[in-house]
Each structure stands twice: as structure tokens, then as C-alpha cells.
Amino acid sequence: MRIVHADLQNYLKSRSDMSTLDFHNVIAHARYTLGKGGIIGITTFHDRRYEDAKKQCELQGIHVQNMDNAFYTLESDLLFVKCQRIMTKQGDLEAIGVREHHHLPEHLSLEDTLKAIEDEGALANLPAPFHQRGSGPYIQQHPKLLHHVDALTVYSGEGALWIPHLLPRDAAESPNEAALYFYREMKPLFPHLGALTASNGSSVRHIGANYTMIEMPEDYRSLQTAQDVCDALRTSLREATPLYGQCRPLVFGSLRHQFVVLVDHNPLSYALKGIPNAHLDHLFTQKE
Numbered sequence: 466m467r468i469v470h471a472d473l474q475n476y477l478k479s480r481s482d483m484s485t486l487d488f489h490n491v492i493a494h495a496r497y498t499l500g501k502g503g504i505i506g507i508t509t510f511h512d513r514r515y516e517d518a519k520k521q522c523e524l525q526g527i528h529v530q531n532m533d534n535a536f537y538t539l540e541s542d543l544l545f546v547k548c549q550r551i552m553t554k555q556g557d558l559e560a561i562g563v564r565e566h567h568h569l570p571e572h573l574s575l576e577d578t579l580k581a582i583e584d585e586g587a588l589a590n591l592p593a594p595f596h597q598r599g600s601g602p603y604i605q606q607h608p609k610l611l612h613h614v615d616a617l618t619v620y621s622g623e624g625a626l627w628i629p630h631l632l633p634r635d636a637a638e639s640p641n642e643a644a645l646y647f648y649r650e651m652k653p654l655f656p657h658l659g660a661l662t663a664s665n666g667s668s669v670r671h672i673g674a675n676y677t678m679i680e681m682p683e684d685y686r687s688l689q690t691a692q693d694v695c696d697a698l699r700t701s702l703r704e705a706t707p708l709y710g711q712c713r714p715l716v717f718g719s720l721r722h723q724f725v726v727l728v729d730h731n732p733l734s735y736a737l738k739g740i741p742n743a744h745l746d747h748l749f750t751q752k753e
Contacts (some may be wrong), residue, residue: 467683470499470676473506473548473561474592477672481512488522490667492541498673499543501606502681505672506548506663507560509568515547516565518753534562534587534691544685550592553578556600560696561588561615573599579613584697588615588702590661595643596621611651611742616702619645622666622675643708659702664672677705 479487495505507515519536522529530743533544547566549560556573560582563569582589594601604610620641620700648660664675679701688694707712 466680467502467503468678469504470505470673471506471681472499472664472673472676473495473504473546473590473661473681474621474665475505475510475558475672476667477514477518477669478667481514481517481741483514483517483521486518486521486669487520488525488527491535491672492527494537495543495672501542502544502685503542503676504544504546504547504584504679504681505674508548508550508559508665509563510550511571513651515545518545519668530686530690531565533693534564534633535688535694535719537617537685537688539686542685544681544688544694546698550567551578551582552598552620553600555600555603557592558582558600559590559592559687560619562691563587564691575603576610579610584693585614588695588699589613590616591644591645592618593621593640593665594618594647596640597643599640599671601644601647605647607736608651608654611658614655614658615699616661616705617648617651618661618663618665619643619648619707620662622664622671640666648707651700657703659703659705660707661702662708679705708743 477483495503499505504538507518509515519529519531522536524537528539530539535544537544545562547563547565549563551558551560551569553573553575554569558575558578567585569578569585573581579589582594591604592606593599594617604614614644648658652658660677662675662677664671664673666672666674667693681701682688682698688697
């Protein structure tokens with residue numbers, strides 16, 4: 466076994482088209498920030514960015530080993546895991562280790578979504594539980610649901626973008642502070658609950674800006690199936706402790722991501738669709 470750096474929440478881009486990414490650069494950056502054995506969670510939403518990322522790796526001549534819910538890049542010793550951000554009626558959940566070409570249903574109750582994650586064999590994480598769409602307030606009212614949760618994100622890089630009483634739900638402290646406090650309150654009652662630090666980034670340069678240090682197998686080639694991947698992660702996350710890794714705010718990255726989402730989805734902003742992505746990058750050139 467070895468200690469590795471895991472960033473289990475990253476979208477790679479604000480937009481879901483993976484064909485514009487050079488995955489040799491993606492891998493080089495991930496290897497630089499996470500090191501040997503680094504784990505990157507490619508988070509899907511209403512899209513197929515994990516499947517497209519795997520396809521692009523293969524098309525670009527990168528040798529991968531497929532485990533169905535993850536792929537391993539042999540030359541760089543990196544593990545890419547499929548995750549899914551799921552909107553429920555009571556707030557967001559993240560499933561870690563969803564199988565390729567599987568998409569868990571959205572807009573169900575939180576209880577039904579947790580059941581769907583269990584049926585998939587994946588892990589359930591509470592991402593940014595006290596941010597705008599967080600499920601933290603509902604979980605606070607129904608703490609027994611934590612029996613079905615594997616981890617809680619106690620620090621999110623993009624969660625550092627905080628406007629008091631607006632982005633968090635009725636909280637005077639930041640979403641990250643609220644999540645950490647809640648985790649420490651619940652951990653004695655639910656000792657299986659792991660703590661994650663993640664980038665939740667929407668750019669290649671955000672990979673590894675935040676990470677959790679966990680223990681994983683020395684050689685990922687020993688992970689042959691989706692269940693192998695989830696079993697290893699489940700065991701490791703139980704021992705993951707708060708802020709054991711790197712914590713870095715991604716305020717400007719979050720602002721850029723929100724701007725792109727506004728351009729893509731706000732009907733009043735369609736006139737902005739002609740702005741090239743490079744121009745958006747220029748608006749947010751300050752370092753994180």
C-alpha cells in the first residue's frame with residue numbers, strides 16, 4: 466500500500482466537450498500536482514465527459530487499462546475515476562465510481578438517490594453540503610441517512626467563493642467552515658464517514674489544486690473490476706481525515722465557471738455566445 470493524492474471532484478472544463486483538450490497535457494499537469502498514484506475524479510453532470518475523456522485518451526495514443534468505472538494510464542501511474550454530481554429534491558449528492566455508460570437518475574428524493582448509488586455499487590459523497598444546492602441542511606434534519614454516506618467534502622476549492630447569507634444556506638460562516646464543523650460533529654456517531662478535500666474545479670489547471678491523502682494499492686493494475694476500485698476507495702476514505710492534504714481557494718476559477726454557465730444557460734445572455742473561450746480566460750487571468 467502507498468499514500469497517494471486524490472482530487473475526486475473535477476469537471477476538467479466548464480463545458481462538456483472533451484475533444485478540445487490535449488490529454489497529454491492533462492496527464493502531465495495531473496502528474497505534476499498529484500504525483501505518482503494520483504487519483505482524478507472526472508465528474509459528470511448531464512453529460513458524458515468521463516466517457517469522452519477516456520475516448521480522447523485512446524484516440525491521442527495514451528495507453529489505458531479499463532476497470533469499467535475508472536481507467537488507469539500506465540505510463541503516468543494515474544487513476545481516473547468516473548463520478549457523477551446528482552441533483553436530488555433535497556440537494557446535491559456525488560456518486561464516486563459510477564460505471565461507464567451508466568447515468569444515475571436525477572431529481573429523485575435524496576433517500577431514493579442514495580439507494581440508487583448503493584445499487585450501482587458506487588460510493589456516496591456529500592459535495593459542498595452547505596453551499597447553494599447542498600444537501601447538508603436536509604441531512605442535519607435526518608442524520609440517520611449518514612449510514613448510507615461514505616464521505617463528506619469538508620473543503621471545496623470553488624466552495625471558497627462565498628457571499629454571506631446568499632451562497633450558503635442561512636449560514637454566517639463559509640460553506641467550507643460549516644461542512645467541517647458538521648463533519649466533526651457527526652464523525653463520532655458515524656465512524657465510517659470519511660472527509661474529502663477536493664478542487665471541484667472546472668479547468669485542467671485546477672487538477673490537484675486541492676487533494677486528500679489516502680492509502681491505495683501499490684499497483685493499480687491489481688484493480689481489475691469496478692468493484693475492486695470502489696472497494697479500495699471505500700476502505701481508504703474511511704481513514705481520510707479533515708484537511709489531510711492540500712487546501713487552496715479557487716475563487717477566480719469559480720467566478721469564471723459561473724460566468725460560462727451563465728453564458729450557456731441564461732436566455733438573456735445568448736448574445737454573449739459569440740465570445741471565444743480564450744476571451745473568457747483573459748477576464749480571469751489572476752492566479753488562484
